[in-house]
Every structure is written in structure tokens, then in C-alpha cells.
Amino acid sequence: MAHIQYVDGLIREYILFRGFSNTLKAFDNELKSDKDKSFRVDKVIEQIQLLIHNHDLGGLRELWAHLNNHLFRNLEHHFATAVNKLEQSVLKFYLIVAYTSNKTDKITEFFTKLSPELVSQSEWKEWFFFPFCKNPEEHAAFAVCFTKQWQDTLLISLHNFLSTIYQCMPQPIIAKAESEGCLIKKLQEENSLLRSKLATIQQQQYTQLQSAGPGSGHHSRLSGGSAGADQRLTADGRIRYSTRPSSSMLSLNDLQPFGIPPPTHIVDDFYIIAQESNSLGSAAESQARGLKSLIRNIGSGGSPVLGRREAALERNKKRSGSVGSRGNWIHS
Numbered sequence: 001m002a003h004i005q006y007v008d009g010l011i012r013e014y015i016l017f018r019g020f021s022n023t024l025k026a027f028d029n030e031l032k033s034d035k036d037k038s039f040r041v042d043k044v045i046e047q048i049q050l051l052i053h054n055h056d057l058g059g060l061r062e063l064w065a066h067l068n069n070h071l072f073r074n075l076e077h078h079f080a081t082a083v084n085k086l087e088q089s090v091l092k093f094y095l096i097v098a099y100t101s102n103k104t105d106k107i108t109e110f111f112t113k114l115s116p117e118l119v120s121q122s123e124w125k126e127w128f129f130f131p132f133c134k135n136p137e138e139h140a141a142f143a144v145c146f147t148k149q150w151q152d153t154l155l156i157s158l159h160n161f162l163s164t165i166y167q168c169m170p171q172p173i174i175a176k177a178e179s180e181g182c183l184i185k186k187l188q189e190e191n192s193l194l195r196s197k198l199a200t201i202q203q204q205q206y207t208q209l210q211s212a213g214p215g216s217g218h219h220s221r222l223s224g225g226s227a228g229a230d231q232r233l234t235a236d237g238r239i240r241y242s243t244r245p246s247s248s249m250l251s252l253n254d255l256q257p258f259g260i261p262p263p264t265h266i267v268d269d270f271y272i273i274a275q276e277s278n279s280l281g282s283a284a285e286s287q288a289r290g291l292k293s294l295i296r297n298i299g300s301g302g303s304p305v306l307g308r309r310e311a312a313l314e315r316n317k318k319r320s321g322s323v324g325s326r327g328n329w330i331h332s
Contacts, residue, residue: 004038006178035066041162045155052094055106057113060094071165086161088123089154095130096145107131 008031015024037043044067051060064087072083091114098106108131118124126141136142144150
């Protein structure tokens with residue numbers, strides 16, 4: 001994150017360009033009291049060590065609260081245990097330095113201010129005996145914290161943890177200005193190098209062709225190995241190839257067209273649909289007429305079937321009557 005200082009310089013230059021004097025003063029004051037130290041991990045670790053050796057408990061707690069609010073709180077949940085472990089170790093390191101410096105008042109101040117917070121944590125139960133222990137460096141619970149290995153391991157672990165967070169945290173677009181500028185410069189240098197190599201190769205080819213001559217074996221090998229291609233040298237030294245048709249290639253007269261059958265009779269689908277709609281319409285009309293007559297017969301109180309039977313009976317009666325009259329006429 002060293003490029004943040006470069007970005008700070010760009011912002012300061014822009015503020016000067018715009019003439020924002022009050023903004024520039026506020027910006028400089030904020031930079032002086034920057035707790036993140038332009039996201040430089042070594043500076044943050046130095047600040048923590050300075051606060052511990054100066055026995056500034058308030059400043060140490062304030063710095064850790066700033067890191068917790070701006071960095072640690074945005075981490076995933078499973079990192080909470082590691083953050084808590086580092087915080088407790090830093091506080092223990094503060095007590096070790098205070099005891100080594102014979103600052104018993106700072107030790108008493110530590111437990112007076114933080115006892116309500118630490119009393120509920122099982123890790124600190126034995127540490128409440130620390131102010132009353134005569135030789136804590138020999139006590140089993142405190143001896144490991146007095147070793148240089150433990151202290152160095154704590155600082156290295158904290159350094160690596162902060163470095164990982166700073167590398168993974170999202171950055172603003174302006175912070176990528178320096179990296180993109182370096183990338184563009186690198187690409188331009190590579191492009192220039194490749195252009196110079198290409199010019200050297202072309203010059204070598206031009207020199208070889210000029211020294212070989214048009215009727216040499218070298219030219220014949222080039223023309224023979226090009227599989228029917230004609231090589232010609234242009235004015236700028238480049239080789240131009242012109243392909244010639246080979247005898248093995250087919251001509252246009254040898255190509256046979258595909259046999260495409262003639263199209264079948266075109267059927268007018270709309271005409272068929274119109275016919276179907278007409279036939280369906282006539283059938284619907286006949287059904288509607290039959291339905292109307294049926295409804296008319298039902299409304300008149302008669303039935304078409306019964307009506308037919310009654311008409312047949314009447315005709316039979318008339319026939320029987322006529323036959324009887326004829327019989328009577330014969331007997332008479």
C-alpha cells in the first residue's frame with residue numbers, strides 16, 4: 001500500500017491547483033494525525049510499540065478501536081477469534097512492558113480501567129493476580145509472555161495479519177493510477193523492443209536477398225518451397241507472395257451443379273382454409289335450424305315423435321273407416 005502516499009500527493013497537488021487553501025490545511029492536519037499511517041503496516045506496528053513503551057493505555061485503546069472499526073469489523077465472522085486473540089496479547093504485552101519498566105502505577109491503572117471488561121473473560125482470571133505476584137516472570141501463567149520469542153511472534157503475527165487485510169481491502173479507482181501508469185509504461189517499452197527486433201530481422205532478410213541475387217539457388221529454394229507461390233521483393237525490403245494456380249486444381253468447367261428437383265405444385269393453404277370455413281358454416285346453419293324447430297315444437301306443447309305417431313294413428317283410423325263403409329256398402 002505504499003502507492004497511497006503517491007495518491008495523497010496527487011490529491012494535494014489537485015487541491016493546490018484548485019486554490020482550496022482551507023481544504024489543504026484540513027487535509028494536512030488529517031495526514032499528520034492519520035492512524036493508518038497511509039496503510040503502511042510497518043508504521044502501524046511502530047506506532048503500537050511506541051504507545052506500549054510510553055505506557056499510553058488510552059492511546060493504545062484508541063488506536064485499536066480505530067483498527068477495529070475500519071478494518072476488523074468488515075472481516076468475515078470466523079476472523080473474530082483471531083482478532084480477539086491479538087487484542088488480548090497486545091494488552092498482555094503492555095503489562096509485561098510496564099512491569100519491566102517498574103511502572104506499578106500503570107499496572108494498577110490498567111486493571112482499574114479494564115477490570116469491568118476483562119472480568120467476564122476466562123483468559124484473564126489468572127492475570128488479576130499479576131499485580132500481587134512478586135516474581136511474575138517465574139510464574140507458570142506469565143513466564144511465557146516474558147520471553148523474547150513470544151513477543152517477536154506477537155509482532156510478526158500482527159504485522160502479517162494487517163498486511164493481508166490491507167492487500168485484500170477494496171481500493172478506490174484513484175489508488176490504481178500509479179499501477180496502471182507503470183503497466184502502460186512497461187507495455188510501451190516492450191512494444192518498442194519488439195519493433196526494433198522486427199526491423200532488425202527485416203533488414204537481415206533484405207541484405208541476404210540482395211547479396212544472393214535473382215538467379216541463385218537460395219531464391220530457387222524459396223520459390224520451390226512456397227508450394228506454387230511467387231516471391232517478389234518490395235521497395236521497403238519485404239517479401240511479397242503471389243499465388244499461382246496449380247495444374248492439380250479444378251477449373252470452373254469441371255464443377256458439376258447439384259441436381260435440384262423442380263418444385264412441387266404450390267397449394268394455396270388459404271383457399272383450403274376458406275373452403276373448410278364455408279363447409280363448417282353451412283353445417284352450423286343446418287344444426288341451428290334443426291335446433292330452432294325443436295325448440296318451437298317444445299314451446300307449442302307437442303313432441304315431434306309423438307306428433308308423428310298421432311298422425312299415423314289418424315291415417316290408420318281413416319283407412320279402417322273407409323274400409324268399413326265399403327263393406328257396409330257391399331253388404332247392402
